[in-house]
Amino acid sequence: LTRERYPVRRLPFSVVSREDLEAFERVVPGRVITDPEVLEASNVDWLRTVRGSSAVLLRPRTSEEVAHILRYCHERNLAVNPQGGNTGMVGGSVPVFDEIILSTALMNQVISFHDLSGTLVCQAGCVLEELSRHVEERGFIMPLDLGAKGSCHIGGNVATNAGGLRFLRYGSLHGTVLGLEVVLADGTVLNCLSAPRKDNTGYDLKQLFIGSEGTLGVITAVSILCPPKPRAVNVAFLESPFYVLIETSGSRAGHDAEKLNDFLEQVLRSGLVTDGTVATDHMKVKALWALRERISEALSRDGYVYKYDLSLPTERLYDLVTDLRVRLGPQAKHVVGYGHLGDGNLHLNVTSEAFSPSVLDALEPYVYEWTAGQRGSVSAEHGLGFRKRGVISYSKPPEALRLMRQLKALLDPKGILNPYKTLPAQA
Template identity: 55%
Template sequence: MEKWRAADRLLKFSSRFASAVNWNNSCKSKQGKYFYSVATTVHRNPLFSIISPDDISYFKTLLGERGVVQDALALDAANTDWMGKYRGSSKLLLQPKNTEEVSQILKYCNSRCLAVVPQGGNTGLVGGSVPVFDEVIINVGLMRNILSFDKVSGVLVCEAGCILENLISFLDDEGFIMPLDLGAKGSCQIGGNVSTNAGGLRLLRYGSLHGSVLGLEAVLANGTVLDMLGTLRKDNTGYDLKHLFIGSEGSLGIVTKVSILTPPKLSSVNIAFLACEDYTSCQKLLLEAKKKLGGILSAFEFLDSDAMSLVLKHLDGVRNPLPPSIHNFYILIETTGSNETFDKENLEAFLLHSVESGLVANGVLAQDINQASSFWHIREGLPEALMKAGAVYKYDLSLPLEKMYDLVEEMRVQIGPAAKVVAYGHLGDGNLHLNISAPAYDDNILAKIEPFVYEWTSKNRGSISAEHGLGLMKAAKIHYSKSPETVQVMASIKKLLDPNGILNPYKVLPSSLLSQN
């Protein structure tokens, strides 16, 4: 499990680094706020009230002193996002201890027209988890009880403030795993994961949270508690409302409890690192792997030669796993199964066949846990390597598999020699992490990337956000991925469930669609 530790170190490192580099990307005026990287001006909604001493008294009576945080240092942290790119100016952070308190808080805020931001571990990457102006921050981090675990069905029920890593450890003792895992697991909360529909490293094997979350409890803007906390795998009684909340980024309700189907922990994990000479071979290899490795395939990650060169240059202690040259593409394959011997032989046979058929140019199967984690380190170290290399423009795209690498190549032509285009991602999920690495942030470069990247993605029916959500960063860009009619229905559902628009304003949907008239 070395690889996760590496990712957590990265988390700390990048956080510091990002604050230093990007800090002045956002600048405030009295009325509006301009975000450099998104070229969007957001104005405070004048219908929202400003917090008063009476409000504070109310919350203190409701939550006690501990639940009402006004301390400058704590507020500073809660106002600033993980990248140091977005910063709000909230004066109040509330920490409810149970659903009833969340309900009372929202009921009050709704009646007073006080805007709120639900915040989890604050590891989101699209500016969704911090206030834009003076919204009240609500963090359910004190609600961190595991409510039940059924060893037969594997169903875990817990409060939304549970840290993902704690759930993983808890399940480990029971012989189970969470169906999702991410680099931010040491900080992110399951409620935040659900609210962003987080993808992560196990999606290829265990599917999305729409499949594994069995139930939710959520509190609506007016304080109504929606008990959708089923623990059943099958339930066809009416509309399955929980899906509205999965991925709604705190804009429809606050998630307070989660019920989730967890898979048993399997004992045999094997990892191979392979080289392919062209993108077509990568695609074919994926198809073959799905067929031949069937149920045991648990990761199929890819990186291109620029990504590999970057890692070799900027990450300490990383060596080329397939020397001497750099190949055009690399694939990391992981299998997870229940039978050491069979699984390994299975993977070996698959690799041998792939080499013989010419799909794979070269490859190596990890012989021990150290080698395995050194392979993962290459793939997972990419964000860190990019940070070290200078300025980086990051795009998290879903694209039809056959088109995915065309974008990378077109982007190279589009950008020219001014910047490097570095591609990697979850090939098995059709998720491309497209990074443009430049010596420094530069408006000329940005102008070559946007809107080109969004338009290209849209033209090819891709998604401008595979896993990170829209947040503040891409709220106004939703039309690149969704049809106007669909966005209109989203807006009407938002208005239906949150008529005053107090829940996470300015995020997810274009503000123009949500205005009262």
């Protein structure tokens, strides 16, 4: 495990006492976890580069329990780290110091599914893949999909505004999330869950929590619009010199195959594509997607990974990769560029045998300055969390940052929710 050292000091929150544990035990009996072995998995992030030292993990089952916990923590000035599937990429999902981990793992109930509109209402701790299965049995699909689907929770997806593999087709969660229930830092339950598709009654408050990374409230339930399950799915995997995976989905298999074949003939004739394969069979489709979905896992086995998640103009998407291969030379094991081409989202990953300050110095602030020079985003879909909070100013002006701080102060005046995350430390 690589523990990076960050210049961050613990803020003056209270320390969890025996009385606190007893109070939690009354709210969530049998679900106050203090066993260090169980806590280990929740203190370390998926990438294994950030580690907290929380001594308590709470597993509420209901929104009321979450409200009780937060009301108590607010009064006692105890810091809280909301946690879903712990698959986040920016160190936002684990404590920095001894924050209480508030897990949604047991909040995993589907509340309702409307099989005419495709509206799914569920608790925040439902695992994405399980939701996919639930709605597919009813002729729909989830509007988002990602490699972490087997572990990530829908609440975590909303909290990070996850992009993923269907973004190009179905758009962002800012469009597909219809309503949210959120518990605020002081324990207030904000029920904006049952919202019709069209609803212009005042400010759209739910949008504030989509992508807020657990810093403004704990999402306890989600209402989300699921598109109908496509009757025909085609996947093409084309080569040279890049690999491109394309999925088409529609309602008439023959018509869709014809369109895809026309496209393939055209790109083969033009020389743009030299080889490839297509699939309609479910198992082959899955196998092709696995090649894409498992890249991050493969990279994490290659050594220490420096991860960047950038939005760039599509025509310049790969320039930084070739540029960095020259800049880093043999210092880097691999400089890899993959991502979501249709969204203009590059995942730039550099690996080295072990963490090296000189590689980091060659990468930062160079990568961020390069991105800002293209008016891109230094966090396209993973958020800022703990690891990236210091770079927000490459993509947002001071006025925006000031307003974000004001919103944080309004919704969480004591700053107990996910401290040290998303917004940079104040001087």
